[in-house]
Amino acid sequence: MRTSDAMSEADFRSLHRRLRDKAPGGRAGRGALETITGTQVLAAVREVRSGRAVSLAAPVNTRIAPDDADPAEHRLTAPASGHPRARGLDFARDRFAMNIHGDVDSHLDALCHVIYDGTLHGGLPAADVLSPDGADALSVDLARDGIVGRGVLLDIPRLHGVPWLEPGSHVTADDLAAAEAEQGLRVGRGDILLVRVGHRLRREELGPWDVSGARAGLHPGxxxxxxxREVSVLGSDGNNDTAPSAVREVGFPVHVLAVHAMGLPLLDYLRFEDLAPVCAREGRWTFLCVIAPLLLPSATGSPVNPLAIL
Known part of the structure; x- marks a missing residue:
């Protein structure tokens, strides 16, 4: 865990090329989701021992906050004025709308979400794929049948003996390896890797703040x-990226490396405060993980409520 470790744009571009060229899912298609096989899903099912299911999502935010100037909208549309009929049949109805890629709500980033040098994952020209109607390729539709596999939670604040990492802190490769060793596991091909930085707990205890200026996340390295480790999905209780960015010229380097170079879907702003204590108490940090995005065929992402089943 470090608070400053700058990377030059040249070094970042070199890293981008290396990760792009050895991406396990190739440079197109379903990207890193190709690393999940039927055999691995069956093995993940054997992680279930108690049958307990734990949500990894945060409640959808509907109030303006320092980290959410455009919150989700949810309102009752019927009965009119909130007054049901005194006799006979009536229905309560509501409407919901949200900015999928906000800084509070739990969501999945599709492979068409990140544009770098005018291209999407696999080198596809963004202008040829994206239109006001959505994305013609690499959309969240690649995960239309859900993502099911072995989930692995690496708890970085626990490793360092703190409740959360302070905004601006970088999670390094050494942190991930140390957490893996301390928790007695090894992240493997096809795993759904979840990295806790404590962002959600800090928000709940100290209140929301402007995360565009300061948040804990992964260092590009x-x-x-x-x-x-050839994981299939990467998720965090933060944005996955640190702010300020370690690469001055690239605001979201982890997003660029994961989605654009590696074809790796990202889960942003999850919540691990129910799961982490269970894992610590039971002494196991792996579980069956089920992620079911909405069927939005041309969308750049989707709200999600991932489940850990232990």
Whole structure:
């Protein structure tokens, strides 16, 4: 865990090329989701012992906050004025709308979400894929049948004996390896890797803050660890990226490396405060993980409520 470790743009671009060229899912198609096989899903099912299911999502935010100027909108549309009929049948109805890629709500980033040098994952020209109607390729539709596999939670604040990492802290490859060793596991091919930085707990205890200026996340160099282990999905209770960015010229380097170079879907702003204590108490940090995005065929992402089943 470090608070400053700058990377030059040249070094970042070199890292981008290395990760792109050895991406396990290739440079197109379903990307890193290709690393999950039927055999691995069956093995993940054997992680279930008690049958307990734990949500990894945060409640959807509907109030303006320092980290959410455009919160989700949810309102009752019927009965009119909130007054039901005194007799006979009536229905309560509501409407919901949200900015999928906000800084509070739990969501999945599709492979069409990150544009770098005018291209998407696999070198596809973004202008040829994206339109006001959505994305013609690499959309969240790649995960239309859900993502099911072995989930692995690496708890970085626990490793350092703190409740959360302070905003601006970087999670390094050494942190990931140390947490892996301390928790007695090894991240492997096809795993759904979840990295806790404590962002959600800090928000709940101290209140929201402007995360565009300061938040804990992964250092770009940590993506070498992720690439080596060939995981299928990367998620965090923060944005995955640190702010300020370690690469001055690139605001979200982990997003660029994961989504654009590696074809690795990201889960942003999850919540691990129910799961982590269970894992610590039971002494196991792996579980069956089920992620079911909405069927939005041309969307760049989706709200999600991932489940850990222990």
């Amino acid at each position: 940590a993506m070498e660890f992720v690439a080596e």
